[in-house]
Amino acid sequence: MNKKILVTGGTGYIGSHTVVELQNKGFDVIIIDNLSNSKIEVLDGIEKITGKRPEFECIDLCDESQLSLFFKKHSGISSVIHFAAYKAVGESVQDPLKYYSNNLISLINLLNQMKIHAIKGIIFSSSCTVYGQPDKLPVSENSPIQLANSPYGNTKQISEEIIRDTITAKQLENCISLRYFNPIGAHSSALIGELPLGVPNNLVPFITQTAIGIRDQLMVFGNEYNTPDGTCIRDYINVTDLAKAHVIAVERLLKKITKKNFEVFNLGTGTGVSVMEIIKTFEKVSQQSLNYKIVQRREGDVEQIWADTCYANKELGWITEISLKDTILSSWKWEQCLRTKHTRF
Numbered sequence: 001m002n003k004k005i006l007v008t009g010g011t012g013y014i015g016s017h018t019v020v021e022l023q024n025k026g027f028d029v030i031i032i033d034n035l036s037n038s039k040i041e042v043l044d045g046i047e048k049i050t051g052k053r054p055e056f057e058c059i060d061l062c063d064e065s066q067l068s069l070f071f072k073k074h075s076g077i078s079s080v081i082h083f084a085a086y087k088a089v090g091e092s093v094q095d096p097l098k099y100y101s102n103n104l105i106s107l108i109n110l111l112n113q114m115k116i117h118a119i120k121g122i123i124f125s126s127s128c129t130v131y132g133q134p135d136k137l138p139v140s141e142n143s144p145i146q147l148a149n150s151p152y153g154n155t156k157q158i159s160e161e162i163i164r165d166t167i168t169a170k171q172l173e174n175c176i177s178l179r180y181f182n183p184i185g186a187h188s189s190a191l192i193g194e195l196p197l198g199v200p201n202n203l204v205p206f207i208t209q210t211a212i213g214i215r216d217q218l219m220v221f222g223n224e225y226n227t228p229d230g231t232c233i234r235d236y237i238n239v240t241d242l243a244k245a246h247v248i249a250v251e252r253l254l255k256k257i258t259k260k261n262f263e264v265f266n267l268g269t270g271t272g273v274s275v276m277e278i279i280k281t282f283e284k285v286s287q288q289s290l291n292y293k294i295v296q297r298r299e300g301d302v303e304q305i306w307a308d309t310c311y312a313n314k315e316l317g318w319i320t321e322i323s324l325k326d327t328i329l330s331s332w333k334w335e336q337c338l339r340t341k342h343t344r345f
């Protein structure tokens with residue numbers, strides 16, 4: 001089996017953890033990233049964990065000529081895992097064109113080059129945001145796609161459609177679209193983790209930055225939702241567990257054991273956890289109390305969502321292994337490492 005995998009966005013949060021798991025399984029990884037939301041030092045972390053430095057090219061996927069040169073230079077790529085995209089929901093509402101042009105043009109350029117170089121399969125980094133607020137919980141892969149509530153979410157929906165149409169036209173053979181729930185945590189070594197630029201949008205990095213003193217106070221966006229404690233419910237999945245699902249998906253493509261040319265899997269734990277439960281878990285594992293206050297709801301938040309993981313568990317033979325407590329502890333350890341003098345980030 002040819003084990004050379006292109007990972008776009010491979011120095012990013014989920015990308016870097018996936019590169020680690022791929023290399024641990026003997027895959028040769030080549031990363032394309034434009035470092036717009038990541039740091040080159042992530043490669044050092046990957047190398048320390050796995051003993052191997054992945055190949056790296058600093059390329060913007062929107063630059064078709066650079067991408068074309070890349071594919072001419074690197075032959076023998078068997079599959080692509082496509083992470084590279086902008087991902088801040090709020091920013092996408094403020095600047096939709098930035099999101100549509102970056103997330104869609106990069107995908108189109110990539111698919112074009114894959115067509116030219118006869119690379120048959122892609123793993124696509126999608127999101128549970130495509131389900132909006134589902135009528136039925138937990139949400140399965142057959143739940144209806146809802147009108148996107150942000151340009152970011154829309155780029156995920158449109159990207160899936162672009163890939164489907166490319167497959168229908170026989171210009172690409174296979175895609176596995178992985179719809180993530182809420183990835184959190186860091187590698188257990190604390191050598192790689194999430195590196196939010198500026199003020200974090202997501203809950204867990206905001207919590208750890210508040211606890212370490214970078215932010216004054218966490219704002220909890222609403223506590224009068226129709227949930228047991230009034231705060232929103234999400235399915236928080238450990239990033240290493242999530243990364244491992246990508247390795248299984250790549251193997252599935254390469255072994256040609258997919259059931260359909262376009263497959264979709266929900267990647268979550270199957271358990272819904274509220275914002276308050278995350279705060280309480282953080283306080284327990286870090287042994288400190290968190291400064292937070294309840295404020296107004298954040299526009300666009302769904303009330304509750306968690307995954308039906310039966311299909312992914314059965315078909316991929318994959319289950320999440322790392323507990324919420326250990327996951328939150330890994331985020332906290334990572335935050336502490338980031339802020340020590342020795343860190344390079």
Ligand code: UFG
Pocket residue numbers: 087089127128129153181182201202203204206218219220221222231232233234275298301
């Ligand atoms: N929250 C707060 N305070 C904060 C940040 C978040 O209370 O400072 C709350 C949110 O209101 C929400 C929960 O924490 O109830 C989780 O919020 P996140 O921003 O961490 O995650 P989201 O569920 O909003 O978004 C995530 C990904 C998106 C993806 C979406 C799909 O970041 O990329 O899940 O549901 F589209």
